[in-house]
Amino acid sequence: MTDLLTPVLCENWGTEKSWKLSAYLLSGGFSAAKKALKLAPADVVGIVKDAGLRGRGGAGFPTGLKWSFVPQDNPNPKYLVVNADESEPGTCKDMPLLLASPHTLLEGIVISSYAINCHTAFVYVRGEVVHVARRLQAAVAELHEAGWLGKNIQGSGFDLDIVIHSGAGAYICGEETALLDSLEGRRGQPRLRPPFPAVAGLYASPTVINNVESISTVPSIIKNGAEWFAGMGTEKSNGFTFYSLSGHVKRPGQFEAPLGITFRQLLELSGGMRDSHELKFWTPGGSSTPILTPEHLDVPLDYEGMASVGSMLGTKAMQVFDETTSVVRTTLRWSEFYKHESCGKCTPCREGTWWLVQLLRRLEAGEGQEGDVDKLLAVTEDINGLSFCALAGGAVACVTSAVRHFRPEFELGYTTPAWESFPYERSAVFIKDRPDGQSEGGRV
Amino acid sequence: MSGKEFQTYFPHSGRIDEANTSTEIDEKTIAELEEIVARYPQPRSAVLPMLHLVQSVDGRVSPRGLEVIAELAGITPAQVSGVATFYTMYRKHPAGKHHIGICVTALCAVMGGDILYDKVSEHLGVGDGETTADGSFSLERIECNAACDFAPVMMVNWEFLDNMTPEKATQILDDLAVGRPVKPNRGATLTSFKENERVLAGFNDGRADEGVSAGEPSLLGLSIAKERGWAAPKPGAAPKEEAPEAKEGSGK
Ligand SMILES: Cc1cc2nc3c(=O)[nH]c(=O)nc-3n(C[C@H](O)[C@H](O)[C@H](O)COP(=O)(O)O)c2cc1C
Ligand code: SF4
Ligand code: FES
Numbered sequence A: 001m002t003d004l005l006t007p008v009l010c011e012n013w014g015t016e017k018s019w020k021l022s023a024y025l026l027s028g029g030f031s032a033a034k035k036a037l038k039l040a041p042a043d044v045v046g047i048v049k050d051a052g053l054r055g056r057g058g059a060g061f062p063t064g065l066k067w068s069f070v071p072q073d074n075p076n077p078k079y080l081v082v083n084a085d086e087s088e089p090g091t092c093k094d095m096p097l098l099l100a101s102p103h104t105l106l107e108g109i110v111i112s113s114y115a116i117n118c119h120t121a122f123v124y125v126r127g128e129v130v131h132v133a134r135r136l137q138a139a140v141a142e143l144h145e146a147g148w149l150g151k152n153i154q155g156s157g158f159d160l161d162i163v164i165h166s167g168a169g170a171y172i173c174g175e176e177t178a179l180l181d182s183l184e185g186r187r188g189q190p191r192l193r194p195p196f197p198a199v200a201g202l203y204a205s206p207t208v209i210n211n212v213e214s215i216s217t218v219p220s221i222i223k224n225g226a227e228w229f230a231g232m233g234t235e236k237s238n239g240f241t242f243y244s245l246s247g248h249v250k251r252p253g254q255f256e257a258p259l260g261i262t263f264r265q266l267l268e269l270s271g272g273m274r275d276s277h278e279l280k281f282w283t284p285g286g287s288s289t290p291i292l293t294p295e296h297l298d299v300p301l302d303y304e305g306m307a308s309v310g311s312m313l314g315t316k317a318m319q320v321f322d323e324t325t326s327v328v329r330t331t332l333r334w335s336e337f338y339k340h341e342s343c344g345k346c347t348p349c350r351e352g353t354w355w356l357v358q359l360l361r362r363l364e365a366g367e368g369q370e371g372d373v374d375k376l377l378a379v380t381e382d383i384n385g386l387s388f389c390a391l392a393g394g395a396v397a398c399v400t401s402a403v404r405h406f407r408p409e410f411e412l413g414y415t416t417p418a419w420e421s422f423p424y425e426r427s428a429v430f431i432k433d434r435p436d437g438q439s440e441g442g443r444v
Numbered sequence B: 001m002s003g004k005e006f007q008t009y010f011p012h013s014g015r016i017d018e019a020n021t022s023t024e025i026d027e028k029t030i031a032e033l034e035e036i037v038a039r040y041p042q043p044r045s046a047v048l049p050m051l052h053l054v055q056s057v058d059g060r061v062s063p064r065g066l067e068v069i070a071e072l073a074g075i076t077p078a079q080v081s082g083v084a085t086f087y088t089m090y091r092k093h094p095a096g097k098h099h100i101g102i103c104v105t106a107l108c109a110v111m112g113g114d115i116l117y118d119k120v121s122e123h124l125g126v127g128d129g130e131t132t133a134d135g136s137f138s139l140e141r142i143e144c145n146a147a148c149d150f151a152p153v154m155m156v157n158w159e160f161l162d163n164m165t166p167e168k169a170t171q172i173l174d175d176l177a178v179g180r181p182v183k184p185n186r187g188a189t190l191t192s193f194k195e196n197e198r199v200l201a202g203f204n205d206g207r208a209d210e211g212v213s214a215g216e217p218s219l220l221g222l223s224i225a226k227e228r229g230w231a232a233p234k235p236g237a238a239p240k241e242e243a244p245e246a247k248e249g250s251g252k
Helices: A021-026 A031-038 A041-052 A062-069 A094-100 A102-116 A130-145 A176-183 A214-224 A226-230 A263-269 A303-308 A327-341 A347-364 A372-383 A389-416 B027-038 B043-058 B063-073 B075-082 B106-124 B166-177 B193-198 B217-227
Strands: A080-084 A118-125 A161-166 A207-211 A239-245 A252-259 A279-283 A319-322 B099-105 B136-142 B153-155 B159-161
Touching: A021 A102, A021 A226, A031 A214, A041 A062, A041 A102, A041 A214, A041 A226, A062 A102, A062 A207, A062 A214, A080 A094, A080 A102, A080 A161, A094 A130, A094 A214, A094 A389, A094 B217, A102 A118, A102 A130, A102 A161, A102 A207, A102 B063, A118 A130, A118 A176, A130 B159, A130 B193, A161 A347, A176 A207, A207 A214, A214 A226, A239 B043, A239 B106, A252 A263, A252 A279, A252 A319, A252 A347, A252 B217, A263 B217, A279 A303, A279 A389, A319 B106, A327 A347, A327 A389, A327 B106, A347 A389, A372 A389, B043 B063, B043 B193, B063 B075, B075 B099, B075 B153, B106 B136, B106 B166, B136 B166, B153 B166, B159 B166
Parallel strands: A080 A118, A080 A207, A118 A161, A239 A319, B099 B136
Antiparallel strands: A239 A252, A279 A319, B099 B153, B153 B159
16 A cells, blocks of 8 residues: 655755755756656657656646647647646645756656657746746756756757746736747737647647646656556556645645545644634635535545546645635635636636626625525626636636535625624634744744 | 716726836846847747846836837837736836735635735835835735745745734834845845846846745645655555545555
8 A cells, every 4th residue: 555645756855955956966866867868759758658647737638648649740849838837726836846846847848858859848937936937047057057958968969958937927827828828928818729739839839738747747757667656546547746735724735645645634634624623615626626625525636536526636736714714705815816817818707707706795795685696606607618718617616616515605695794704813824823833933 | 077978997007107218228138138039939939038127127117118129029019018918017117126915815815814915005005006105115915826835925026925924024024124134935035126027037146045945834745754654655566556545544
């Protein structure tokens, strides 16, 4: 039986200057890239396929399969674009990875680029994280100096450059085709598919887009083998991944575990709910995945398990809320997020998210009118399935799932403000209030 | 007035401030903008980093900035403006020396971000999108900044100030106001909005080695695994089994 936690990507985090190439090499870094450069590119794709790695950016598409769609007979250059936009509310795994060990991603990029015959790779990092950009830029410079980037890397005959590109604050640029438009210097608005990026992506050339965690997982697979990876996890959800816990738990944080661990197990590891409070609801994979309740504590956190209870694994970002929390308030805040981040390209999403916010605001203020909850659901139906990209699905899911589980609380908004039913200061947890009393004021 | 005039829900023009034509862009800036263009297979790809560089010089997107970017990218100033106004990090009005962001997305808001925002706003005497009269601070309600396990989160010049409390936040603002050095929890000693915009434009400031490797929450799973002797299986020794059973303590 595999252990409950399986630190692989985070194994070197927290060591002395873990972000430096010297530290990364000491922990065995770049041995996988060395190995890969001696294989045929198609064999590298084959290993990743056999491992059964599925994309960690939310949709769970098989990574090796995606790579195999790149038409190698297309005369245009091939591009690899790493999605480091990490902006889905609740999601907080890629940024710590890039701060602690940027070379893990960069080694993954070397291997993945070699596999798909790419000579210019991009990392699109969300703009609002300067130190992540600094560490990535410095890491790329180190690799150039060490002969791991540039012409004829390590004498292999393979050329590769990596461009670190900072975004500018737009959640929609995490959607892969909007990301490409943004990287081409345009407004970040999704493109019609087909053509899929693998065929006509960046500059209308074959392009693979993968999440930071997906590409960072590749070196471990090459190093230890497809069987090793597939030996962890569940039947159709192979391997290990980051689960991120935040909110009203005693100790929030990152847990690298085989797919299929349950929320109950993760909750125990994080010390449980804060003292004298109980779990009310949680998201399994960011705000775009339908919320769940204590009823779902024992459902395996893999793609199939989450689908079986009408939710999604998404980014494996568990935002945990206790009984002091008003679900109307959190739903409103998420809706405000989607309204603000709707790119405006299509009417149902642009206008619909605006109406969701109007309705939720008056429910929060206790000024809802009889029938508002049904109206809310009617608006979600006008958005769902009629919009251009998956942002709209997320905007709808957070509302419909909340109403499904907590309808009476929304109806309470016809008469009573949410802040009276759920005094907001009771939900606030400044760190000094945490039972383990972590260094209040000590770290800044 | 008939009382039936069209009323917009968007009273503020989304355009950049064309009335303020001041600029510090000079030959050196233009040479650096050219360097950015050279990084990309196609010049238009340089628009976002070029806008960051313009902000590092002018503290906002200036009309002159639009012009020079347009010329280098081979598009019109109106097209650059169309891009600039799409992204929230590009400013129509000058940022303060220090740009403060408080996360008010659901998780942070509930955990105390709303209280934090109110306190900071009161302390600075400015609201969302505003800059203090002396130009020291600008304030913004921001969205999830990928640090939810450190909630509530405050960003200063896009550096992480984790697990914030109103008391800590006001102390930080007071320190910054008198030029006392402030270290973010995960990042490099705070300098200014403009200097950090330069980094976002791709000009590294040589300070990547400042700051920690990881915060406590990032290391939580790893430290528990170490304590209990848990690890990924050794290669060649892992027959697949069913999903770990619920309630199973150590899986060993
Ligand atoms: C609105 C929206 C936002 C997204 N944001 C991200 C993101 O920040 N990071 C990410 O990796 N994927 C994000 N995705 C998913 C990407 O479109 C894409 O599926 C993913 O980057 C593919 O990589 P993967 O196969 O390695 O997961 C987003 C999707 C949508 C619809
Ligand atoms: S669904 Fe929303 S975010 Fe997606 S294209 Fe339409 S308006 Fe833009
Ligand atoms: S909700 Fe504030 S950082 Fe994620």
